[in-house]
Amino acid sequence: MNLEKDWQTLPAFSGGCQCGAVRYDVAPGPSFASICHCRMCQRATGSPFAALLKVAADRVTWHGTPGVFASSNIAERGFCPACGTPLFYRQTAGEWIELTSGSMPPSVPFRPVQQWGIEGRHDWLAGLDIPGAPTVERDVISHQSKDA
Secondary structure, three states, rough: OOOOHHHHHEEOEEOOOOOOEEEEOOOOEEEEEEEEEHHHHHHHOOOOOEEEEEEEEEEEEEOOOOOOEEOOOEEEEEOOOOOOOOOEEEOOOEEEEEEEEEOOOOOOOOOOOEEEOOHOOOOOOOOOOOOOOOOOOOOOOOOOOOOO
């Protein structure tokens, strides 16, 4: 399988956690967007899949220190120790880091080109075609960072 053709060059962007305690800047360069349905990714994100953007680890500058959980003998997951937002997946001592799409602003052109862990994919995701609607927040006072 040759996935090199699916890498895209993205401009610089910033992202971070829900409360703003941990932020990051990503320098421009090659990136690879994918989703993973494995049970470990499902549990780490609390979602039916993890949507991840793979970039060279040396392109990421952290502001604040993410917490790290060794989710297996080969990988670790980063999160905000204050609010718990999942921030990344990376192989231990790897040269790549995979940032969670939810920690990136919606303006980042994230388009997954590969699915991993399909043995764990929820049946209801096959052919998902349901109507959508915007979120209506009445009387909600947000405690999220304005940068989130």
